[in-house]
Amino acid sequence: MPAVIPPVQAATPSKADALLLYKQGRDLEASGKKAEALVKYRDSVVICDKELAADPSRMDSYTVKCWSLFRLERYREVVDIGAAGLKVKFDARIVEVMGEAYFHLNDDTSAVRFLQRYLDNVGEYGDRVPTAYFYMAESFMRQKKLDHADIAYSFAVYREPGIARWWYRYASVVELLGDYKRSNELYGKALKLSPGMAEAVAGQARVKAKL
Structure with a gap:
Protein backbone atom coordinates (compact mmCIF):
# COMPACT_ATOMS: atom_id res chain seq x y z
CA MET A 1 0.00 0.00 0.00
CA PRO A 2 1.53 3.32 -0.99
CA ALA A 3 2.47 5.67 1.78
CA VAL A 4 -0.06 8.35 2.49
CA ILE A 5 1.41 11.75 1.80
CA PRO A 6 0.01 14.31 4.23
CA PRO A 7 -1.51 17.38 2.64
CA VAL A 8 0.73 20.42 2.47
CA GLN A 9 -0.50 22.94 4.99
CA ALA A 10 -0.73 26.55 4.00
CA ALA A 11 1.84 28.71 5.73
CA THR A 12 0.41 30.48 8.72
CA PRO A 13 0.41 34.19 7.96
CA SER A 14 2.78 36.09 10.21
CA LYS A 15 1.19 38.27 12.85
CA ALA A 16 1.06 41.90 11.82
CA ASP A 17 3.86 43.74 13.59
CA ALA A 18 3.34 47.45 14.22
CA LEU A 19 6.94 48.04 15.24
CA LEU A 20 8.23 46.30 12.12
CA LEU A 21 5.99 48.46 9.94
CA TYR A 22 7.23 51.56 11.73
CA LYS A 23 10.86 50.55 11.16
CA GLN A 24 10.13 49.80 7.51
CA GLY A 25 8.62 53.26 7.24
CA ARG A 26 11.75 54.84 8.70
CA ASP A 27 13.93 52.93 6.23
CA LEU A 28 11.76 54.03 3.31
CA GLU A 29 11.78 57.62 4.50
CA ALA A 30 15.57 57.55 4.84
CA SER A 31 15.84 56.38 1.23
CA GLY A 32 13.61 59.19 -0.01
CA LYS A 33 10.43 57.14 -0.46
CA LYS A 34 8.21 59.36 1.68
CA ALA A 35 4.85 58.34 0.21
CA GLU A 36 5.55 54.64 0.78
CA ALA A 37 6.79 55.39 4.28
CA LEU A 38 3.55 57.18 5.17
CA VAL A 39 1.58 54.08 4.21
CA LYS A 40 3.68 52.00 6.61
CA TYR A 41 3.15 54.49 9.43
CA ARG A 42 -0.61 54.53 8.87
CA ASP A 43 -0.72 50.73 8.82
CA SER A 44 1.27 50.68 12.05
CA VAL A 45 -1.28 52.99 13.70
CA VAL A 46 -4.14 50.72 12.62
CA ILE A 47 -2.46 47.68 14.17
CA CYS A 48 -1.74 49.57 17.39
CA ASP A 49 -5.39 50.58 17.61
CA LYS A 50 -6.44 46.94 17.31
CA GLU A 51 -3.93 45.90 19.96
CA LEU A 52 -5.11 48.62 22.34
CA ALA A 53 -8.74 47.66 21.77
CA ALA A 54 -7.83 44.13 22.87
CA ASP A 55 -5.55 45.23 25.71
CA PRO A 56 -5.77 48.89 26.81
CA SER A 57 -2.73 48.44 29.07
CA ARG A 58 -0.33 47.46 26.27
CA MET A 59 2.39 50.11 26.60
CA ASP A 60 4.33 49.01 23.51
CA SER A 61 1.25 49.76 21.42
CA TYR A 62 0.90 53.25 22.89
CA THR A 63 4.59 53.84 22.21
CA VAL A 64 4.68 52.63 18.61
CA LYS A 65 1.45 54.46 17.84
CA CYS A 66 2.97 57.70 19.15
CA TRP A 67 6.11 57.14 17.09
CA SER A 68 4.10 56.49 13.94
CA LEU A 69 1.83 59.48 14.52
CA PHE A 70 4.92 61.62 15.00
CA ARG A 71 6.31 60.55 11.63
CA LEU A 72 2.90 61.39 10.15
CA GLU A 73 3.29 64.88 11.69
CA ARG A 74 0.11 64.42 13.71
CA TYR A 75 1.69 66.03 16.73
CA ARG A 76 -1.45 66.87 18.70
CA GLU A 77 -2.49 63.22 18.51
CA VAL A 78 0.95 62.19 19.76
CA VAL A 79 0.40 64.31 22.85
CA ASP A 80 -3.15 63.04 23.39
CA ILE A 81 -2.33 59.35 22.90
CA GLY A 82 0.84 59.71 24.94
CA ALA A 83 -1.07 61.27 27.82
CA ALA A 84 -3.56 58.39 27.72
CA GLY A 85 -0.70 55.90 27.83
CA LEU A 86 0.97 57.61 30.76
CA LYS A 87 -2.26 57.31 32.74
CA VAL A 88 -1.83 53.54 32.44
CA LYS A 89 1.87 53.44 33.30
CA PHE A 90 4.95 55.62 33.10
CA ASP A 91 7.00 54.98 29.97
CA ALA A 92 10.05 57.11 29.21
CA ARG A 93 9.74 56.41 25.47
CA ILE A 94 6.34 58.07 25.42
CA VAL A 95 7.54 61.01 27.50
CA GLU A 96 10.37 61.65 25.03
CA VAL A 97 8.25 61.61 21.88
CA MET A 98 5.70 63.85 23.60
CA GLY A 99 8.52 66.31 24.25
CA GLU A 100 9.42 66.35 20.56
CA ALA A 101 5.75 66.71 19.61
CA TYR A 102 5.33 69.68 21.96
CA PHE A 103 8.32 71.30 20.26
CA HIS A 104 6.61 71.01 16.88
CA LEU A 105 3.44 72.41 18.43
CA ASN A 106 5.49 75.46 19.48
CA ASP A 107 4.91 74.73 23.16
CA ASP A 108 8.50 75.14 24.31
CA THR A 109 7.72 75.10 28.02
CA SER A 110 6.07 71.68 27.75
CA ALA A 111 8.75 70.45 25.36
CA VAL A 112 11.53 71.22 27.82
CA ARG A 113 9.55 69.80 30.74
CA PHE A 114 8.89 66.46 29.03
CA LEU A 115 12.37 66.13 27.56
CA TYR A 135 15.25 69.54 20.98
CA MET A 136 15.75 71.09 24.41
CA ALA A 137 18.41 73.35 22.93
CA GLU A 138 16.11 74.33 20.07
CA SER A 139 13.36 75.19 22.55
CA PHE A 140 15.78 77.23 24.64
CA MET A 141 16.81 79.11 21.49
CA ARG A 142 13.21 80.05 20.78
CA GLN A 143 12.85 81.17 24.39
CA LYS A 144 16.02 83.29 24.03
CA LYS A 145 17.68 81.31 26.84
CA LEU A 146 21.00 81.24 25.03
CA ASP A 147 23.16 79.98 27.91
CA HIS A 148 20.79 77.06 28.44
CA ALA A 149 20.82 76.34 24.70
CA ASP A 150 24.64 76.40 24.68
CA ILE A 151 24.76 73.70 27.36
CA ALA A 152 22.06 71.53 25.78
CA TYR A 153 23.66 71.66 22.31
CA SER A 154 27.02 70.72 23.84
CA PHE A 155 25.51 67.57 25.34
CA ALA A 156 23.73 66.74 22.07
CA VAL A 157 26.87 66.87 19.91
CA TYR A 158 28.97 65.15 22.57
CA ARG A 159 26.64 62.16 22.47
CA GLU A 160 26.01 62.32 18.69
CA PRO A 161 28.93 64.03 16.95
CA GLY A 162 28.09 62.97 13.40
CA ILE A 163 25.24 65.35 12.50
CA ALA A 164 26.42 68.49 10.72
CA ARG A 165 23.20 70.38 11.31
CA TRP A 166 23.56 70.03 15.08
CA TRP A 167 27.07 71.50 14.99
CA TYR A 168 25.75 74.36 12.86
CA ARG A 169 22.96 75.11 15.33
CA TYR A 170 25.44 74.90 18.21
CA ALA A 171 27.79 77.32 16.42
CA SER A 172 24.88 79.70 15.83
CA VAL A 173 24.00 80.07 19.50
CA VAL A 174 27.66 80.48 20.46
CA GLU A 175 27.92 83.22 17.82
CA LEU A 193 30.89 66.79 8.08
CA SER A 194 29.10 68.74 5.34
CA GLN A 204 32.14 80.91 9.70
CA ALA A 205 32.91 83.84 7.40
CA ARG A 206 30.94 86.16 9.71
CA VAL A 207 32.71 85.13 12.89
CA LYS A 208 36.16 85.07 11.26
CA ALA A 209 35.64 88.71 10.32
CA LYS A 210 35.12 89.50 14.01
CA LEU A 211 38.19 87.69 15.33
Missing part, protein backbone atom coordinates in the same frame (compact mmCIF):
# COMPACT_ATOMS: atom_id res chain seq x y z
CA GLN A 116 13.92 66.86 30.95
CA ARG A 117 11.64 64.27 32.51
CA TYR A 118 12.84 61.75 29.94
CA LEU A 119 16.48 62.55 30.67
CA ASP A 120 15.90 62.30 34.41
CA ASN A 121 14.51 58.79 34.01
CA VAL A 122 16.79 57.11 31.46
CA GLY A 123 20.24 58.23 32.51
CA GLU A 124 23.08 59.33 30.27
CA TYR A 125 22.95 56.52 27.74
CA GLY A 126 19.27 56.27 26.80
CA ASP A 127 18.58 55.77 23.09
CA ARG A 128 17.07 59.21 22.55
CA VAL A 129 19.29 61.21 24.89
CA PRO A 130 21.17 63.09 22.13
CA THR A 131 17.93 63.97 20.34
CA ALA A 132 16.29 65.03 23.59
CA TYR A 133 19.15 67.43 24.30
CA PHE A 134 18.97 68.80 20.76
CA LEU A 176 24.90 84.95 19.36
CA LEU A 177 26.65 84.75 22.73
CA GLY A 178 29.59 86.65 21.19
CA ASP A 179 32.13 83.84 21.57
CA TYR A 180 33.44 84.14 18.02
CA LYS A 181 36.54 81.99 18.46
CA ARG A 182 34.55 79.02 19.73
CA SER A 183 31.82 79.64 17.17
CA ASN A 184 34.40 79.55 14.38
CA GLU A 185 35.60 76.16 15.60
CA LEU A 186 32.05 74.82 15.80
CA TYR A 187 31.16 76.01 12.29
CA GLY A 188 34.32 74.20 11.23
CA LYS A 189 32.99 70.98 12.79
CA ALA A 190 29.80 71.34 10.76
CA LEU A 191 31.75 71.95 7.56
CA LYS A 192 34.00 68.98 8.15
CA PRO A 195 31.53 70.91 3.33
CA GLY A 196 28.76 72.32 1.15
CA MET A 197 26.53 73.59 3.96
CA ALA A 198 25.98 77.18 2.84
CA GLU A 199 24.72 78.42 6.23
CA ALA A 200 27.83 77.13 7.97
CA VAL A 201 30.12 78.66 5.32
CA ALA A 202 28.40 82.03 5.79
CA GLY A 203 28.46 81.71 9.57
Whole structure:
Protein backbone atom coordinates (compact mmCIF):
# COMPACT_ATOMS: atom_id res chain seq x y z
CA MET A 1 0.00 0.00 0.00
CA PRO A 2 1.53 3.32 -0.99
CA ALA A 3 2.47 5.67 1.78
CA VAL A 4 -0.06 8.35 2.49
CA ILE A 5 1.41 11.75 1.80
CA PRO A 6 0.01 14.31 4.23
CA PRO A 7 -1.51 17.38 2.64
CA VAL A 8 0.73 20.42 2.47
CA GLN A 9 -0.50 22.94 4.99
CA ALA A 10 -0.73 26.55 4.00
CA ALA A 11 1.84 28.71 5.73
CA THR A 12 0.41 30.48 8.72
CA PRO A 13 0.41 34.19 7.96
CA SER A 14 2.78 36.09 10.21
CA LYS A 15 1.19 38.27 12.85
CA ALA A 16 1.06 41.90 11.82
CA ASP A 17 3.86 43.74 13.59
CA ALA A 18 3.34 47.45 14.22
CA LEU A 19 6.94 48.04 15.24
CA LEU A 20 8.23 46.30 12.12
CA LEU A 21 5.99 48.46 9.94
CA TYR A 22 7.23 51.56 11.73
CA LYS A 23 10.86 50.55 11.16
CA GLN A 24 10.13 49.80 7.51
CA GLY A 25 8.62 53.26 7.24
CA ARG A 26 11.75 54.84 8.70
CA ASP A 27 13.93 52.93 6.23
CA LEU A 28 11.76 54.03 3.31
CA GLU A 29 11.78 57.62 4.50
CA ALA A 30 15.57 57.55 4.84
CA SER A 31 15.84 56.38 1.23
CA GLY A 32 13.61 59.19 -0.01
CA LYS A 33 10.43 57.14 -0.46
CA LYS A 34 8.21 59.36 1.68
CA ALA A 35 4.85 58.34 0.21
CA GLU A 36 5.55 54.64 0.78
CA ALA A 37 6.79 55.39 4.28
CA LEU A 38 3.55 57.18 5.17
CA VAL A 39 1.58 54.08 4.21
CA LYS A 40 3.68 52.00 6.61
CA TYR A 41 3.15 54.49 9.43
CA ARG A 42 -0.61 54.53 8.87
CA ASP A 43 -0.72 50.73 8.82
CA SER A 44 1.27 50.68 12.05
CA VAL A 45 -1.28 52.99 13.70
CA VAL A 46 -4.14 50.72 12.62
CA ILE A 47 -2.46 47.68 14.17
CA CYS A 48 -1.74 49.57 17.39
CA ASP A 49 -5.39 50.58 17.61
CA LYS A 50 -6.44 46.94 17.31
CA GLU A 51 -3.93 45.90 19.96
CA LEU A 52 -5.11 48.62 22.34
CA ALA A 53 -8.74 47.66 21.77
CA ALA A 54 -7.83 44.13 22.87
CA ASP A 55 -5.55 45.23 25.71
CA PRO A 56 -5.77 48.89 26.81
CA SER A 57 -2.73 48.44 29.07
CA ARG A 58 -0.33 47.46 26.27
CA MET A 59 2.39 50.11 26.60
CA ASP A 60 4.33 49.01 23.51
CA SER A 61 1.25 49.76 21.42
CA TYR A 62 0.90 53.25 22.89
CA THR A 63 4.59 53.84 22.21
CA VAL A 64 4.68 52.63 18.61
CA LYS A 65 1.45 54.46 17.84
CA CYS A 66 2.97 57.70 19.15
CA TRP A 67 6.11 57.14 17.09
CA SER A 68 4.10 56.49 13.94
CA LEU A 69 1.83 59.48 14.52
CA PHE A 70 4.92 61.62 15.00
CA ARG A 71 6.31 60.55 11.63
CA LEU A 72 2.90 61.39 10.15
CA GLU A 73 3.29 64.88 11.69
CA ARG A 74 0.11 64.42 13.71
CA TYR A 75 1.69 66.03 16.73
CA ARG A 76 -1.45 66.87 18.70
CA GLU A 77 -2.49 63.22 18.51
CA VAL A 78 0.95 62.19 19.76
CA VAL A 79 0.40 64.31 22.85
CA ASP A 80 -3.15 63.04 23.39
CA ILE A 81 -2.33 59.35 22.90
CA GLY A 82 0.84 59.71 24.94
CA ALA A 83 -1.07 61.27 27.82
CA ALA A 84 -3.56 58.39 27.72
CA GLY A 85 -0.70 55.90 27.83
CA LEU A 86 0.97 57.61 30.76
CA LYS A 87 -2.26 57.31 32.74
CA VAL A 88 -1.83 53.54 32.44
CA LYS A 89 1.87 53.44 33.30
CA PHE A 90 4.95 55.62 33.10
CA ASP A 91 7.00 54.98 29.97
CA ALA A 92 10.05 57.11 29.21
CA ARG A 93 9.74 56.41 25.47
CA ILE A 94 6.34 58.07 25.42
CA VAL A 95 7.54 61.01 27.50
CA GLU A 96 10.37 61.65 25.03
CA VAL A 97 8.25 61.61 21.88
CA MET A 98 5.70 63.85 23.60
CA GLY A 99 8.52 66.31 24.25
CA GLU A 100 9.42 66.35 20.56
CA ALA A 101 5.75 66.71 19.61
CA TYR A 102 5.33 69.68 21.96
CA PHE A 103 8.32 71.30 20.26
CA HIS A 104 6.61 71.01 16.88
CA LEU A 105 3.44 72.41 18.43
CA ASN A 106 5.49 75.46 19.48
CA ASP A 107 4.91 74.73 23.16
CA ASP A 108 8.50 75.14 24.31
CA THR A 109 7.72 75.10 28.02
CA SER A 110 6.07 71.68 27.75
CA ALA A 111 8.75 70.45 25.36
CA VAL A 112 11.53 71.22 27.82
CA ARG A 113 9.55 69.80 30.74
CA PHE A 114 8.89 66.46 29.03
CA LEU A 115 12.37 66.13 27.56
CA GLN A 116 13.92 66.86 30.95
CA ARG A 117 11.64 64.27 32.51
CA TYR A 118 12.84 61.75 29.94
CA LEU A 119 16.48 62.55 30.67
CA ASP A 120 15.90 62.30 34.41
CA ASN A 121 14.51 58.79 34.01
CA VAL A 122 16.79 57.11 31.46
CA GLY A 123 20.24 58.23 32.51
CA GLU A 124 23.08 59.33 30.27
CA TYR A 125 22.95 56.52 27.74
CA GLY A 126 19.27 56.27 26.80
CA ASP A 127 18.58 55.77 23.09
CA ARG A 128 17.07 59.21 22.55
CA VAL A 129 19.29 61.21 24.89
CA PRO A 130 21.17 63.09 22.13
CA THR A 131 17.93 63.97 20.34
CA ALA A 132 16.29 65.03 23.59
CA TYR A 133 19.15 67.43 24.30
CA PHE A 134 18.97 68.80 20.76
CA TYR A 135 15.25 69.54 20.98
CA MET A 136 15.75 71.09 24.41
CA ALA A 137 18.41 73.35 22.93
CA GLU A 138 16.11 74.33 20.07
CA SER A 139 13.36 75.19 22.55
CA PHE A 140 15.78 77.23 24.64
CA MET A 141 16.81 79.11 21.49
CA ARG A 142 13.21 80.05 20.78
CA GLN A 143 12.85 81.17 24.39
CA LYS A 144 16.02 83.29 24.03
CA LYS A 145 17.68 81.31 26.84
CA LEU A 146 21.00 81.24 25.03
CA ASP A 147 23.16 79.98 27.91
CA HIS A 148 20.79 77.06 28.44
CA ALA A 149 20.82 76.34 24.70
CA ASP A 150 24.64 76.40 24.68
CA ILE A 151 24.76 73.70 27.36
CA ALA A 152 22.06 71.53 25.78
CA TYR A 153 23.66 71.66 22.31
CA SER A 154 27.02 70.72 23.84
CA PHE A 155 25.51 67.57 25.34
CA ALA A 156 23.73 66.74 22.07
CA VAL A 157 26.87 66.87 19.91
CA TYR A 158 28.97 65.15 22.57
CA ARG A 159 26.64 62.16 22.47
CA GLU A 160 26.01 62.32 18.69
CA PRO A 161 28.93 64.03 16.95
CA GLY A 162 28.09 62.97 13.40
CA ILE A 163 25.24 65.35 12.50
CA ALA A 164 26.42 68.49 10.72
CA ARG A 165 23.20 70.38 11.31
CA TRP A 166 23.56 70.03 15.08
CA TRP A 167 27.07 71.50 14.99
CA TYR A 168 25.75 74.36 12.86
CA ARG A 169 22.96 75.11 15.33
CA TYR A 170 25.44 74.90 18.21
CA ALA A 171 27.79 77.32 16.42
CA SER A 172 24.88 79.70 15.83
CA VAL A 173 24.00 80.07 19.50
CA VAL A 174 27.66 80.48 20.46
CA GLU A 175 27.92 83.22 17.82
CA LEU A 176 24.90 84.95 19.36
CA LEU A 177 26.65 84.75 22.73
CA GLY A 178 29.59 86.65 21.19
CA ASP A 179 32.13 83.84 21.57
CA TYR A 180 33.44 84.14 18.02
CA LYS A 181 36.54 81.99 18.46
CA ARG A 182 34.55 79.02 19.73
CA SER A 183 31.82 79.64 17.17
CA ASN A 184 34.40 79.55 14.38
CA GLU A 185 35.60 76.16 15.60
CA LEU A 186 32.05 74.82 15.80
CA TYR A 187 31.16 76.01 12.29
CA GLY A 188 34.32 74.20 11.23
CA LYS A 189 32.99 70.98 12.79
CA ALA A 190 29.80 71.34 10.76
CA LEU A 191 31.75 71.95 7.56
CA LYS A 192 34.00 68.98 8.15
CA LEU A 193 30.89 66.79 8.08
CA SER A 194 29.10 68.74 5.34
CA PRO A 195 31.53 70.91 3.33
CA GLY A 196 28.76 72.32 1.15
CA MET A 197 26.53 73.59 3.96
CA ALA A 198 25.98 77.18 2.84
CA GLU A 199 24.72 78.42 6.23
CA ALA A 200 27.83 77.13 7.97
CA VAL A 201 30.12 78.66 5.32
CA ALA A 202 28.40 82.03 5.79
CA GLY A 203 28.46 81.71 9.57
CA GLN A 204 32.14 80.91 9.70
CA ALA A 205 32.91 83.84 7.40
CA ARG A 206 30.94 86.16 9.71
CA VAL A 207 32.71 85.13 12.89
CA LYS A 208 36.16 85.07 11.26
CA ALA A 209 35.64 88.71 10.32
CA LYS A 210 35.12 89.50 14.01
CA LEU A 211 38.19 87.69 15.33
